[in-house]
Amino acid sequence: MSSSTPIRQRLMTMILGTSGVVLLVTCAGFLSYEFLTFRQTAIRQLATLGEIVAANSTAALAFDNEDDATEILAAVKAERHIVAACLYDRMGRLFSRYPATAPAGGFQAAPGRDGYRFVGGYLEGFVPVVQVRGSQRLGTLYLRSDMGAMYERLRLYGGIALIVVGISSLAAYILSRQLQQQISRPILALVETATAVSEQGNYSVRARKLGEDELGVLTDAFNHMLERIQAQNLALQQAYDDLRQTQQTIMQQERLRAVGQMASGIAHDINNAISPAFILVESLLEREPALSHRTREYLGMVQRAIEDVAQTVSRLREFYRQREPQLTLAPVSLNQVAEQVADLTRARWGDMSLQRGVVISLKRELAPVLPVIMGVDSEIREALINLIFNAIDAMPEGGVITLRTRVEPGARAPAEAAAAGRVVIEVSDTGVGMDAETARRCLEPFFTTKGERGTGLGLAMVYGTVQRHGALIEIESAVGRGTTLRLLFPLPPAVVQPLAEAVELPPRAAPLQLLLVDDDPALLASLRQTLADDGHEVFAAAGGRAGLAAFHAARTEGRPFNAVLTDLGMPEVDGFRLAAAVKAASPETPVFLLTGWGQGVAPEGDAPACVDRVLNKPPRLRELREVLNLVRPRRS
């Protein structure tokens, strides 16, 4: 029985082997006993017969009666296995024989030694014939017994033993088939379960318990172990999921933070970069009445573009600041915004597409009469620009972009239709369209179909703008059938003032002696020029250290500055340190902080005590005049 034999077979073999060996040993013992006692029994039986015959033969021998002796001997024929018998007289001569017809030559001429012995297949015996009361031997009886019959009986016993062993083995087989299951079934059930667990990794299966014995205890322990493994697996999976979710959240936040930091840095640089342009354009429009109408119109467009840049840059920060900026809503004409957007994006859908050999046309379907809405025009403009850029990207083979505005009346009574209705502006393209999954997810931040070219922020920004305006966004798209993005703005509750074309600038402040500090030479030059144009005496310092030196020098000379305008981010001595030093020396001197970091870095409320006012870059002439109007000139 090898070690790989199934346990069922082993148990069977053990049971059958044991019972078989026991039976064989028993039968062998029985047969050995039979064989040994069989000879003794044969001798005893023959001896008994011999005694009887001898006792009966005494008189026949004593009185020499042969007939009587023959008659007595004939009685042994009742014993089938006695094949021969004879009597010898006291002289040792053959006296009579059995069978009576047997030839005298078949017998020994004289009696042998008294006693019984096995000769060949026969048992022979010589029995003395003695009369009980007498002491004289009267003769000798000879008996010969055929052992063949006896051996035959022994063989019969052997056959019976074999049959008994066979039947017993069969019975043992049938019984053990049933009984061995009591042990093998729980073990096999355990094996089955263990196999299922190890092969499928399924820890929810349980072994069937089939009894309360040791195997039952084993099954319980096994199941308990599985339960613990399952529970631990679950806990592990839970922990893993949590960890993964946390990791994703952290990654998302990290990404946002990185984008935010990057955006902040970009915002700073852009604000600094556009500040001179803005100041100069504003200055031109303000101070050069001789400009041609065409020049004035173009300069206005440039000014709007620069304002949009500034607004865009400021909103970039929102992604990581996640702070709802305070909106200053103003009446906005969507028709006007649509026209502006068409002009601003012309380069992209017009010239750039043509260079790639693709024809994209932009169609305007604007409602002739459209109510104004309350909103931030730069945000709305930027959102529409985003939508148009997306439309261009969706049409690599060219197509038509349609800009459409209309009033969508509400479902209420006609009198209240305006109040319940919405002003709609939509951008349609004839491009590749989106499938349902893409349409569903396209507003999510960082979701993009443009691969490396896209940031996944465009539509998210649009969505943010829409939400801030209390508007709705609708997306209609099907693969291969283009996309329509629709923004639905609520109508303002009251009648809105018509859009003021131009805001009057505040008057020039009284001439002041100003200290201007900035590490950007271009900004320094343009701002200095603008302020000088307003009649102020401006000392420009190209850094915090130089500014502080100039400030102290002026005080020493007895001609202190009326106010200090300083950039925030500068090497060595930054805006805050400069402001603190100025306030320490002369607390009454106003300090205005110009920052390209925008509200993000030094928001209004967070301004340190040493700063009187924070101005965002690019600085607007109006703001400058407003703050400078507050400054009281020391000497006039």
Added chain:
Amino acid sequence: MALLSPARGLRCRRLARWFAGALLGLALTAAAAAATPSIEYQIKAVFLFNFAQFVEWPPSAFRDARSPLVIGVVGEDPFGNYLDEAVRGERIGDRPLVVRRYHRGDDLTGCHILFISRSEDSAVASILASLRGRSILTVGEADGFIREGGILRFITENHKIRLRINVEAARAVGLTISSKLLRPATITTADNDRD
């Protein structure tokens, strides 16, 4: 003759006595040769001895448990000393065997087996009459032996010696004859016994 005794043929323990017997035999050779009986009487002598083994006597027939069993021969002895040889040294239980010879007129009551010789054929009736009631196994050869009250008679048939027994007579005097003895014998009565 010690050397010829069939009863002693197989008895080794008698060797010592064999020497004594041989010496005695040498001394009595002449007389012994004249006393040698015929085969018939040799057999009958053995038969007489054998009777002692197959018949039981009532205790009253003996003085005590060790007193000898006496085989008597009345009249002319046909056995020579063959009978003496046959019973010499033999015992029936604790009893030794003794052979006594009687003459007509002697008191025969001391014996247990009495052989009445042919010489006494004429006196059989009177001898038997004198023993009436006694527990004595009377053995004879005369034709009317049974009829005259004898118990056992030797008869020769086809050169074989056969026995004829009057069981009633034996029982009447208190003798118990073994059924084994009755097998080879012919049972008869005083009234219907033939010659």
